[in-house]
Amino acid sequence: MKSVELGSQGLKVSQVGLGCMGMSTYIYGPSDDEQSLSTLRLATELGVTFFDTAETYGMGHNEQLLGRAFTGIRERVIVATKVGFGFTDDGKIKVVDGKRVVDGKPEHVVRAIEGSLRRLQMDYIDLIYLHRIDPTVPIEETIGAMSKLVAEGKIGHIGLSEAAADTIRRAHSVHPITAVQTEYSLFERGVEANGVLDTVHELGIGFVPYSPLGRGFLTGRLKTDALHETDFRKTDPRLSGENLLANARIVEAISGIAERKGVEPSQLALAWTIAQGCVPIPGTRRISFLKENIAAADIVLTQEELAELDEVAPIGIAAGERYTQANMAYVNK
Template sequence: MKNVDLGSQGLKVSQMGLGCMGMSTYIYGPSDDEESLSTLQRAIELGVTFFDTAETYGMGHNEQLLGRAFAGIRDRVVIATKVGFGFGDDGKIKVVDGKRVVDGRPANVVRAIEGSLRRLQMDYIDLVYLHRIDPTTPIEETIGAMSKLVAEGRIGHIGLSEAAASTIRRAHAVHPITAVQTEYSLFERGVEANGVLDTVRELGIGFVPYSPLGRGFLTGQLKMDELHKTDFRNTDPRLNAANLKANLRIVEAIRQIAESRGVKPAQLALAWTIAKGSIPIPGTRRLANLEENVASTGIVITPDEVNMLDEAAPIGITSGERYTEDGMSLVNR
């Protein structure tokens, strides 16, 4: 797999990364550390260098897992983590009035990054995203604190996650933003309509789609009646009875195009995100899924095929919100 520039600030990463969230939470059902470690090792063998984690994934467990996996090979990986939630004395995310607390105050962000460094057992982190935007703390203050850590060599680059176009501009004016991470796929194309994608391209900021397979929906293999009881997709608005049938039409359209190319729907969906100029980070903890995903980097789709996929899953066609009310309340818009 080839390495490419992520943004214009000198950070090079593999053409596709690996999202590691599912290795440490019950969000997709139970995980197994040994299986996850094997997947991480195989990712390295396949040329993946870009690994995505967060302070909140397993409440620190995921960062510890990556620290174990990459001990002794720090120079071969690019680590991205995310900070910016508020935590209580019990080590869990604070919840007020049923909503998770976002805390972008400089002191909290510095605390979080120091904790990430300890758990990862690393001297520096290549890329740190602000996980969500705190509406009560000016973005200039948060980015200013992070920029001091860049100057100290404790983090290499600054990113934003789920940030509005205007927020991206304000942050970039304080310190160059290297990457913006947002949900983006043939199932979710909002960034093409709300100015985010145009903004990052104008400013030379890299774009990193998470959930590029629509949380597994675009594989065509998702069976709702077989999900583990802890799997959050049981409450995903787009997968409930009211919206599922309509959204399955998107999957069917992609499947037909994939069959004409002799590839799997998931591979075509990932190749589409790459053709759109982004660096996707599909998440998995299983070897077979990893190998299938990585193989998609070798698929070159033509402009005509991109247009066909655009027409098969046009902006706004998806039925239902992409998160519950709590999740959507945390999206900066």
């Protein structure tokens, strides 16, 4: 697996990373720790070095899982986690008036990072993202507090998740931002329209697309009627009703291009994000899908193929919002 620079602050990661959320939450159905540990360990053997987690994934369980998986091989992995949601005293996400609380107060973020260090069983964390932007706290204050932890050696790099272009600029003026993580795929190209992608390229910030396979839809294998009852995709606006029918035609077109090239639709979708200068973090807990995703790093797309993909999956083509209205409220705009 090829290593690449993520941003311009000296962080090197594998060309394709691994998103670990599904290993610890029920939003994609039940998971199994032993299966997940096998997948994580094999990933390191196959050259994956970049692993993405968050304190909210399984309410700390995912960080603990990665801590177990990487015992004895800490020097071989780059771990990125995310903080920034409020928690109750009993370890649950804090909810006020039916809404999850985003907490960017410096003292809370510092305390959260200390918690992540304990759960990961690590002396330092390579990359810490602010999971969501707290509109009640100036981003300069939050990043200022995080920068002190960089100086102390507790974290290596600072990142932002779902941040608007102006927020990225303001944060970067306080301390260099190494990476920005936002949903991005052939199915969701909003960052090309709202200035985020231009901003990170201008400032030398790495870009990490999450859900680069459109929550599994771009694999061409997703059967929405077979999803587990706890799977949040059952309420995904883009996978429901008329939106589902319209979006299926996009996947069909992408799948046709993949078939002509002799690759899986998922591999084509990942190769496309790499061609945009990004480091995708497709999530999986299955070894077969892990191997399939890793192989995408070796696929080279021609200019003609990229142009054809632009034609069948242009900016704004997907029908429906990428989240429910309630979840879109947490996206910084």
